[in-house]
Structure formats: C-alpha cells, structure tokens
Amino acid sequence: MSVAVVVDSTADIPQAMRDEYAISVVPLSIIFGNETFQDGVDMTSDQFYQRLTESNVHPSSSQPSPGAFAEVYERLAQNHAGIISIHISGKLSGTVRSAAQAQELVPNIPIRVIDSGSVSMGFGFLGLEAAKLARAGHTLDDIATQIERMVPNIRLWAVLDTLKYLERGGRIGRTRAFLGTLLNVKPMIQIKEEVLPAEQVRTHKKAIARMVDLASAEGPYEHLAVLHSAAEPLATELANQLGSLHPRDQIVTAQLTGVIGVHGGPGVLGVTGIKKA
Amino acid sequence: MDQQGSVCDGVMLLRGLEAAAHWLEQHVGEVNALNVFPVPDGDTGTNMHLTLGAAVKDVQPLPSAAAVADQVYRKALMGARGNSGVILSQIIRGFAEGIDGKAQLDGPGLAEAFRRAAERAYKAVMKPTEGTILTVARVAGEDAVAAAAADAGYTQVLAAAVAGANRAVAETPNQLKQLRDAGVVDAGGKGLAIVLEGLLKQARGETIERPVGSAAVEVAFDIDEIHSEDDFGYCTTFLLEGSDIPFEDVRAMIANMGQSVVVVGDETLVKAHVHTERPGDVLNYAIGFGALTGIEIANMDKQRAAIKDTGLVSTESSRAPKESTAALGGGTRGAVVEDEEVAPIGIVAVAPGQGFVDIFQSLNVGNVITGGQTMNPSTKDLVEAISQLPQREVIVLPNNSNILMASRQAQELVDKTVRIIPSKTVPQGMVAMLAFNYTEDLEDNVAAMTKALGNVRTLEITTAVRDATVDDKAVRSGQTIGLLDGTLVEAGDDRDAVIDAMLERVDMDRYEVVTIYYGATTDEAQAQVLADRITERYSHLDTVEVQSGDQPFYDFIISAE
Numbered sequence: 001m002s003v004a005v006v007v008d009s010t011a012d013i014p015q016a017m018r019d020e021y022a023i024s025v026v027p028l029s030i031i032f033g034n035e036t037f038q039d040g041v042d043m044t045s046d047q048f049y050q051r052l053t054e055s056n057v058h059p060s061s062s063q064p065s066p067g068a069f070a071e072v073y074e075r076l077a078q079n080h081a082g083i084i085s086i087h088i089s090g091k092l093s094g095t096v097r098s099a100a101q102a103q104e105l106v107p108n109i110p111i112r113v114i115d116s117g118s119v120s121m122g123f124g125f126l127g128l129e130a131a132k133l134a135r136a137g138h139t140l141d142d143i144a145t146q147i148e149r150m151v152p153n154i155r156l157w158a159v160l161d162t163l164k165y166l167e168r169g170g171r172i173g174r175t176r177a178f179l180g181t182l183l184n185v186k187p188m189i190q191i192k193e194e195v196l197p198a199e200q201v202r203t204h205k206k207a208i209a210r211m212v213d214l215a216s217a218e219g220p221y222e223h224l225a226v227l228h229s230a231a232e233p234l235a236t237e238l239a240n241q242l243g244s245l246h247p248r249d250q251i252v253t254a255q256l257t258g259v260i261g262v263h264g265g266p267g268v269l270g271v272t273g274i275k276k277a
Numbered sequence: 278m279d280q281q282g283s284v285c286d287g288v289m290l291l292r293g294l295e296a297a298a299h300w301l302e303q304h305v306g307e308v309n310a311l312n313v314f315p316v317p318d319g320d321t322g323t324n325m326h327l328t329l330g331a332a333v334k335d336v337q338p339l340p341s342a343a344a345v346a347d348q349v350y351r352k353a354l355m356g357a358r359g360n361s362g363v364i365l366s367q368i369i370r371g372f373a374e375g376i377d378g379k380a381q382l383d384g385p386g387l388a389e390a391f392r393r394a395a396e397r398a399y400k401a402v403m404k405p406t407e408g409t410i411l412t413v414a415r416v417a418g419e420d421a422v423a424a425a426a427a428d429a430g431y432t433q434v435l436a437a438a439v440a441g442a443n444r445a446v447a448e449t450p451n452q453l454k455q456l457r458d459a460g461v462v463d464a465g466g467k468g469l470a471i472v473l474e475g476l477l478k479q480a481r482g483e484t485i486e487r488p489v490g491s492a493a494v495e496v497a498f499d500i501d502e503i504h505s506e507d508d509f510g511y512c513t514t515f516l517l518e519g520s521d522i523p524f525e526d527v528r529a530m531i532a533n534m535g536q537s538v539v540v541v542g543d544e545t546l547v548k549a550h551v552h553t554e555r556p557g558d559v560l561n562y563a564i565g566f567g568a569l570t571g572i573e574i575a576n577m578d579k580q581r582a583a584i585k586d587t588g589l590v591s592t593e594s595s596r597a598p599k600e601s602t603a604a605l606g607g608g609t610r611g612a613v614v615e616d617e618e619v620a621p622i623g624i625v626a627v628a629p630g631q632g633f634v635d636i637f638q639s640l641n642v643g644n645v646i647t648g649g650q651t652m653n654p655s656t657k658d659l660v661e662a663i664s665q666l667p668q669r670e671v672i673v674l675p676n677n678s679n680i681l682m683a684s685r686q687a688q689e690l691v692d693k694t695v696r697i698i699p700s701k702t703v704p705q706g707m708v709a710m711l712a713f714n715y716t717e718d719l720e721d722n723v724a725a726m727t728k729a730l731g732n733v734r735t736l737e738i739t740t741a742v743r744d745a746t747v748d749d750k751a752v753r754s755g756q757t758i759g760l761l762d763g764t765l766v767e768a769g770d771d772r773d774a775v776i777d778a779m780l781e782r783v784d785m786d787r788y789e790v791v792t793i794y795y796g797a798t799t800d801e802a803q804a805q806v807l808a809d810r811i812t813e814r815y816s817h818l819d820t821v822e823v824q825s826g827d828q829p830f831y832d833f834i835i836s837a838e
Contacts, residue, residue, distance in 0.1 A: 177620060177715060182639040183707070183792070184822050190716045197715040199725075200640070202790045202838065203819045 001081040003134040003143055006072060008064065008095050009039040010088040011124035012227070012254040021131035026064045026072055028095060028259045033057045039259045048258030049230040049266050058168055061259040063095040069102030077109035082140030086126050086147065090115045091194045092171060112144040114151070117193040121225035121254045122156040122272040128223070129274075150274055155218050156191040157198060158227065158270030159207035163187055165265035171195055204269065208238045211271050212245070219245050221273035225252035229261045229268040238269060246273070282480060283430030285382045287345035288338045293476040294349060296485040298329045300475030301468065303488045306518070308471070309568075311464035313455050314765060315741035315752050317830040318679060321464035323570060324359030324653060328366055329472060331356020331655065341380040346373035346390075354686060355657040361465040363656070363682035364401050364410055368469070371397025384434040388425035391418040391438055401682070408452025410465030416445035417473060432480045439477045442470040458746050510535070511631070511827075512575045513556040517547040519567020527566060534559050557797040560829060568742070571652060572829045574797055576631040622719055623668030626706055627654060627676050630797060630827030633703055640710045643668070649677045649703070649828070659687035663695060670694045670719045672726065676706035678763060696723045701763050702735035703826070704792070704836030734788070735762050736779045736835040738772065757832075772832065776807065779835075780814075788837040789819040794826030795833055801825065804833065 007013065009027040018025060027038040030048060032055060037043035039061075043051075052059065069085070076083055085103075087096040096115045103111045116123030126147050133143045163179060166172050172179070175197045178187040185200040186207060198214070201207045215224075224246040228235035232255070239251045256268060285293070301308075301322075308322025332353035339345055350366070350373035357366035375393030379386050395418040399405045420441030424434045449463040450456040456463055478485055513535075517527070521544055528540040528547075535553030547566075553559055556574045563569060624642045628634045629649030637645045644662040648654040659680075663671045671693055675684045678701040688695040696719060700706040712729035714722055737760040745752045752758060752768040759767035759779040766782060769775045791811055795804035804823045812821045826834055 174715070177641050180639050182636045182824065183711075184820055185711060192716070199714040200711040202711070205789060205819070 001079060002137070003082045003084060003130075003140050004076040004080040005127055005131045005134060006069075006076070006083060006085040006099075007124065007127040008087050008099075009041075009257050010093070010095070010119055010259050011086075011127055012120040012257050012260075013124040013127055014252065014254060017128060017252075021128060021135070023127050023131055024072055024076065026069055026099075028064055028093070029062045030059055030258045030262060031062060032059045037258070040257055043258055045229075045255045045257055045261070048261055052261060052266060053230075059258075059262050060169070061093075061262045063093050063098050066098045066101035066105060069099050070105040073102055073106040073109065073111060077106060080109065082110040082112070084112050084114065084130050084134075084140060084143055084147065086114045086116055086123055086130060088119050088123065089117045089191070089193050091117075092119065092191075110140055112140060114144065114147055116154065117151055118154045118156055118191055118272070119260060120156070120227050120256055120270070120272060121223075121252060122154045122191065124254065125223040125225070125272075125274050126150055126154075149277070153222075153275040153277060154272070155215065155221075155275060156227075156270060156272040157188060157211050157214050158191070158264070158268055159186050159188045159201060159204070159211065160264055161186060161267030162265055165261075165263050166195065169263040171263050204234055207269060208234070208241055211238065211269075212241050215242065215271050215273065216245050218275060219273070220276050221246055222276050223252070224250070224271070224273040225254050227254050227256055227268070227270035227272060229256040229264055230266045231269050234269045238271060242271065282432035283383060285342060285387070285431045285480070286380065287341045287343075289480075290342045290382065291333065291336055291338050291345045291349070293479040294329070294333045296479035296483075297472045297475030298326070298333050299485045299487050300478065301326050301329055301471050303485075304468075304471050308464050308468045310743070311461045311467055312743070313459045313461065313464075313745065314747065315743045315745040315754065315758060316739060316760065316765065317742045318677075320570075321359070321361045321468060324362040324679075325365050325465070325468040325472075327655070328353060328357045328359075328362035331657075332366070332369060342382050343373075343376045343378045343380060346376045349373065354690060355655065355660065357656045357683055357686055359653040359679045360682045361410065361468065362653070363686050364398055364465065365469065365472075366656070366686070367397045367401035368394045368410075368414055371395065382431055384429045384431055385425040387431050387434045387438075388418070388421040391421040391434075394418060406453070408449040408456065408466075409463050410469050412449065412452065413442050413445040413463070413466035413469050417442040417469075432477070435473070435477045435480055439470070439473045442466075442473050446470045455747075458749070460746075510552050510554040510576075511556040512550070512552055513559055513573070514548070514550045515560065515563065515572040516570045517549065517563050517567050518545065518570065519547075520545060522547055522566045527563070530562060531559060534562070556827075557799065560797060569829070573647060573652075574631055574827055574829065575647075576635070576827070620715065621668065621670070622713075622722060623663075623666035623671040624674065624710065624713065625659065625662045625666070625671060626674040626710070627659075627680050628703060628706075629677075629831075630829065632794065632825035632827035634827075636707070636824065637710065640707075640713075642674070642710060649680065653677070653679055654683065656683045656686045656690065659684055660690050663687060663691050663693060668693075671696075672713070672719070672722065673697045674700045674706040674709055676700045676703045694719065698723065698726045698730070700730055702737070703794070703828075703834055704733050704735045704838070705730045707792075707836065708733045708838055733836050733838040734783050736760070736776070736783070736833075736837070737763075737831050738776055738779070738833040738835070739831045741768065773810075776833070776835075780811070783837055785815045785837065786817065789817075790822070790836075790838050791815075791818055791820070792822045792824055792836045792838075793833055794824050794828070794835070796826055796828040796831045798830060799832045807833065 006024045030037045090096040099113045177197045188198040190196045190198045226235045226239045305322040309320040336348045350370040353366035353369040357363040371394035372390045375390035395414040398414040417438040421438040424437035446466045532538045535551040538551045540549045625644045626637045626642045627646045634645045643666045646654045684697045708729045709726040757772040757775045759775045767775045767778045793804045808821045
C-alpha cells in the first residue's frame with residue numbers, strides 16, 4: 001500500500017496533474033454574502049473572477065473544517081499506508097491547523113501535516129513531488145523528510161494591481177508599507193510564510209522584467225510556474241521571458257484559485273519555483 | 278600675530294578666518310555671477326560663504342593655533358553645503374592637519390598647512406580637474422612653500438599664497454573650455470582666493486566688517502511667533518537680494534497676497550514670510566526685484582494632518598529659520614518613519630518641494646530633507662537626517678549632483694552603515710525608491726537602486742537667471758531653458774516649443790510612463806494641458822501622470838521611465 005497525498009484547493013495544481021498523480025484536494029470555501037461555494041468544486045476560478053468583477057458584494061474565504069479533512073483522511077485510510085497532507089502557509093490561513101486537528105480524529109493511519117509557508121503552485125509542486133515519491137514506493141517518513149527539506153527552497157513573487165483586496169481581507173501584514181503611495185504604482189510582493197513587500201513597479205511590462213530578474217537571481221529551479229488571476233496573456237508573456245531560466249515547455253501556468261483571488265484581486269501576476277537544492 | 282607679522286597664534290587665526298568669512302560675504306554676488314550655467318541652482322559663492330560662516334561660528338578663541346584650527350575644521354565639515362562648500366571644508370581640514378599641533382604658525386608652518394590643504398582638496402574629488410578650486414589651492418600652497426623657503430614670515434607667506442591664488446584664478450579660463458566660452462574665471466577658485474585675501478587683510482591690520490544689511494540674521498524673525506492654530510495653505514519664506522528693491526511697495530504687495538505676513542529688510546535684502554494658497558505667485562512677484570534664496574515652502578494642511586495622524590511634527594520649518602544658515606540654506610526635515618519592522622533599511626532623500634516630500638514619504642522614505650535646487654542642505658543636515666532614523670543601515674538619495682559630495686562627507690561622519698545612490702535628479706531618486714526591495718539586503722538594494730537610475734530620463738524646465746553661452750548656444754536671462762538629465766540642451770522664448778524640442782531628444786518609444794511634476798511657479802491646469810499634449814503625441818505610453826512637486830523655479834520636472 002502506498003502513501004496518499006492531500007493538498008488544499010489553494011495549491012492551484014492543474015486538473016490534469018491532479019488526475020495523473022491521484023492527488024486529493026480539500027476545498028476551502030468562498031463566501032459571497034449569503035452564498036457559500038466550495039473553492040474549485042462548485043465554483044471554478046473563471047466563474048469566481050467573473051463574479052468578483054460583477055458583484056458589489058466583497059467575498060470572503062474560510063478554511064475547511066477539521067471534519068472535512070477527517071472525511072478525506074478516513075476515505076484514504078482504507079487503501080493507503082499513510083497520508084502526507086501539504087498546505088497553504090499557516091500565517092495566511094488556518095487550513096493547516098484544521099488538518100492537524102483532523103489528524104487526531106483519524107488515529108487509524110499515520111498522517112504527516114506540512115505547513116508549506118507558501119501559496120499556490122509554490123506548494124502545489126510539493127504535492128507533485130510527494131506524489132512522485134509515493135509512486136516510487138518511499139515511506140511516509142521518508143517522503144515527509146524530503147518535502148520538509150524543500151520548503152525553504154520555495155520562491156514566490158507576485159505583482160498585484162491593487163492592495164485593496166489584501167487590506168480588506170486583513171492579510172495586509174508588512175505590505176502596509178505600500179499603502180498610501182501617491183504615485184500610480186503596482187506593488188510587488190514576496191510570499192515567505194507571510195506576505196512581504198518587495199518593490200514597486202509602474203507597468204506590467206516592468207513587473208515582468210523585474211520578476212524575471214528576481215527569479216533568475218535565485219535560480220536554477222527544479223520546477224517553475226507562472227501564476228495569474230484573470231490575466232492569462234500576461235502570464236504567457238512572463239512564461240516566455242522565463243524561457244532562458246527554465247525549459248519553456250516545463251513552465252506550468254496556473255490560474256490562482258478563488259480563495260487566493262479573494263485576497264489578491266484580479267490582475268495578479270506571479271512566478272513561483274522550487275530552487276534546486 | 279606678533280608685531281612684525283612673523284607668527285600667528287590661535288586667537289589671531291580665528292580673527293583672520295572671521296575676516297575671511299566677512300570678506301567672502303561681501304563678494305558672494307560676484308562669485309555667484311561667475312557660475313557658467315544659467316540655471317537657478319545652488320550658487321558657489323553662497324555655498325562657500327555659508328560653509329565658512331558655519332566653520333567660524335561659536336569657535337572658542339583658544340591661544341593655540343592648532344586648537345582653533347581643530348574646532349574650525351570640524352565645524353566646516355558639518356556646515357559644508359554644495360560641492361564647492363565640501364571642497365572648501367576639506368581644504369580647511371587639510372590646513373588644520375598641516376598645523377600638526379603647533380600653537381603658533383610661522384612662515385614655514387603656514388606654508389606646510391597650505392600644502393596639506395591642497396592635498397586634501399585633490400583627495401576630495403574622484404576625478405580632479407585642473408582650472409578649478411583645486412588648482413588655486415595647489416598654486417597657493419606651492420607659492421607659500423617657495424616664500425617660506427626664502428625665510429618669509431607668516432604675513433609674507435600669506436601674501437605669496439594670495440598672489441599665487443590670484444594668478445591661478447586668472448589662468449583658469451585657459452585650462453577649462455567652458456570657462457573660456459563663458460568668459461569667466463572659475464567661481465570656486467575665485468571664492469578661495471577671496472578667502473585667502475580676507476586672511477591677509479586681517480593679518481595686515483585691516484578691519485573687515487560684515488556687509489551692511491546682507492546678513493540674514495539681521496532680518497531674521499521667529500516663525501514660531503507668527504504661526505497660529507488656523508494656518509492654511511503654504512507657509513512660504515524666502516530671502517530677496519537686490520540693489521534697489523522698493524521695500525515698502527514689496528511689503529505692501531506681499532501683505533495683500535496672503536495671511537500671517539512678515540516682511541523685513543531694506544533695499545538690498547528682504548526676508549519675507551507669508552501663508553498663501555499660491556506660493557508661486559508670491560515668488561514670481563518677488564523675483565522681479567532681484568535674486569531669491571532660502572526658499573522654503575511647507576504645506577501646512579498636510580503638516581497638520583501628519584501631526585494628527587502620527588503624533589510626529591512633520592517638519593522643522595518652524596525652527597529652521599531661527600538660524601541664519603538654516604534660513605538661507607534649507608534643511609527642512611519630514612516625519613521620521615519609526616517603523617523598523619516595515620523598513621529594515623532606512624532611507625534619506627533630498628527633495629526640492631513639499632509635493633516631492635509627500636511623494637517620497639508615501640514611498641516610505643524615512644527622512645526627507647527639503648532642499649536641492651537653490652538650497653543645498655549642509656553636511657550637518659544630512660548627518661542629522663541619517664542619525665534620526667532608527668535603522669543602522671541607511672541609504673541616501675541626494676537627487677542633485679551638487680549634494681553628492683555633502684552626502685559622501687556625511688557618510689564618513691556618522692556611525693552607521695551608509696550607502697549613497699548617486700541620483701542627480703529627483704525622478705532618478707523616485708525610480709531608485711520604487712526599486713527599493715524590502716526583502717533584500719543593503720548591498721543588493723544598492724545595486725538594484727543604482728541600476729534603476731539608468732531607467733529614467735529627466736527633463737527639467739526652468740528660466741535662465743543670467744546670460745550665458747553653453748556649448749556655443751547663446752542663452753539670454755529670462756528665456757525658458759531645458760535640461761536633459763542635468764545638461765542644458767534647449768533654450769528659447771516659447772516654453773511649449775522648448776518642451777517639445779526636449780521631448781524630441783528623448784527616444785520616447787523606449788518609455789512607458791511619463792510623470793509631470795509641476796512646480797510652485799506653475800499649476801496643475803497647465804501641467805494637465807501638457808499631459809494631454811504628450812498623451813496625444815505619444816499614444817503608446819501606458820500612463821501620463823500629473824503630480825505636484827512644489828519645486829521652486831522649475832516650472833516642470835518631467836520623467837520618462
């Protein structure tokens with residue numbers, strides 16, 4: 001019996017990859033007024049951004065309950081030797097704590113819960129790596145050790161169109177440094193456990209150039225992805241420019257899921273990678 | 278000095294330097310008029326005078342020449358303004374080092390001090406150029422050494438130095454093409470020769486008084502006593518220097534232009550303070566009667582809001598004018614960001630107007646010094662701004678080539694790790710600040726910010742303050758002139774035509790964002806008209822933005838990035 005891999009919906013792993021590696025996804029919730037949606041289940045990313053721009057109601061997000069995790073763990077326990085459950089940074093969401101509580105509710109299988117300190121494909125890649133190791137027959141402890149070693153190697157930069165959504169969602173953190181800027185600029189952030197201010201750029205063209213510079217300075221990478229929220233043409237341009245850093249056909253393009261969109265808003269463009277050890 | 282003038286002690290040295298400061302003060306206008314470029318920027322004579330004035334202020338008249346020189350050079354280093362002031366302060370430093378502990382200076386002692394002074398001057402600049410103050414310092418030292426070798430006493434050596442300095446000054450046009458073209462001698466060199474002349478006059482027993490009416494301290498007033506709770510608009514102060522200023526008319530006119538008006542002075546020097554919604558109008562009116570210096574414009578509405586928000590007093594403009602040097606030279610500081618967590622590296626920037634101050638503060642620049650064009654901050658202003666920040670690592674954005682040397686001098690005087698980004702214009706400082714990365718360390722930030730300077734072109738539009746010939750182009754006083762990245766490239770009678778010609782010189786296809794910062798001499802509506810014209814002509818631009826810079830003298834500072 002092999003090890004099962006669980007992530008939450010903020011991992012943004014494209015559907016085809018999830019299917020190929022049999023990765024289980026526990027959805028967070030998106031709340032528009034009185035309506036609640038399962039992130040990526042009954043509301044796709046495209047539907048979310050459509051609604052975000054059309055609706056007057058500002059959405060919020062909420063973490064999965066321990067029960068939701070326990071249900072998935074129980075199901076996987078039936079035909080797996082162990083479970084590795086990898087999640088969005090504990091400083092940005094309570095998701096990883098729900099998973100840890102569920103771990104206690106399901107004592108009949110060894111479970112390792114890992115706080116990735118990142119978001120989106122930043123930890124989506126950890127899910128893929130874990131699944132590959134599981135397929136190769138590694139033990140749960142061995143997989144967990146290797147994945148934990150990768151956590152410090154995650155890099156993620158993103159440029160936002162506005163800080164409005166981060167501020168509303170209470171995730172502003174140290175990026176409050178960017179609030180109140182009188183010039184028309186776009187804030188660039190880095191995610192390292194929390195949202196950190198990086199620098200400020202005036203156009204998307206410059207944002208792309210700077211993200212290529214920053215990513216290149218830290219490379220090379222095992223995996224590289226471009227991230228976007230309703231900004232696919234920009235993501236394609238960014239991926240094309242990262243071609244000298246990483247094989248173009250291996251750069252994953254991921255649209256940020258609705259839960260991340262609640263906090264980042266539309267027009268986010270980012271790059272994330274796992275540095276080669 | 279003894280009866281024969283063969284030696285000089287500490288008290289005599291101090292009296293000599295004070296006389297030199299007065300003699301230079303009498304010649305400030307003459308030295309300023311030697312400036313080659315017709316731009317209304319920090320003038321050599323003013324900067325050297327303010328530096329020497331600060332050097333001799335409150336010095337203890339100790340009997341030892343070395344003890345006096347030691348005090349003077351330390352004050353000179355802190356009081357230095359502008360590149361010429363910094364070089365003068367280094368000359369004074371070398372002079373003090375050359376005294377080497379001696380209580381009395383004889384001929385050879387003085388010659389050695391001059392020789393060391395010249396050495397320091399050459400070390401102060403990265404690429405020494407002949408035909409400047411450096412040459413004058415060197416020739417003065419060489420002639421002093423030669424006179425001392427021939428057994429000359431203190432006064433005779435000093436006389437030899439003055440003769441050498443004057444000869445070197447006269448030679449400067451043969452050494453530098455731009456001086457020859459402009460038909461002038463080097464301003465800094467002339468300033469130094471005047472300083473030495475002042476020393477000699479005192480040694481020969483002449484009395485040199487401060488020029489009547491020209492001392493800012495004599496027309497000073499206490500701004501604290503003028504301000505009240507319901508201040509509004511812009512607190513505007515300036516000095517107006519001229520020859521036949523119709524003082525009563527000027528006072529009456531300015532009184533009609535705003536609130537809390539105080540105007541003091543005479544027909545040669547006026548100090549004015551006014552609260553007005555339109556500071557540009559007041560300055561435009563006043564400049565018709567002479568030269569403006571020490572301009573300070575503070576937005577009182579914004580200041581009050583800042584005090585309310587942060588509990589911090591946002592500028593020291595209320596205390597700066599108490600000191601004549603501060604009143605003449607700027608040095609207003611903005612609110613200190615006491616948030617070490619948000620910004621692990623502190624930033625100090627120099628900005629020439631309240632609008633720029635606000636923008637830099639909004640970009641988390643911890644300390645903004647008001648200054649730049651026409652009012653170069655002193656080394657001391659920079660030292661204090663750096664010291665006030667809570668961070669141990671500080672980056673300085675001088676934003677003006679004439680503040681670069683004072684920044685480097687400040688860097689050496691503070692007990693913090695300081696890096697200077699050589700920004701020569703405010704837009705350069707702006708792009709450097711945008712490139713500041715909160716997650717990177719000091720060295721990476723310095724590299725990225727310095728690299729960013731190359732991503733912007735700066736177009737500055739101002740009015741020529743004197744007739745000049747620059748690169749075979751004749752410029753008349755009063756014409757609109759355009760500077761591209763600090764170099765004068767266009768002049769003409771029609772401002773729009775000058776701006777258009779400037780834009781033609783920039784390969785606009787390479788740029789995406791144009792920002793127009795309008796100054797105190799123009800307004801938002803005019804800037805918007807210009808913005809519309811640029812948007813229409815260069816349709817590929819991503820953004821054309823209008824911002825208030827509030828800078829004096831420069832109608833527009835335009836950046837293309």
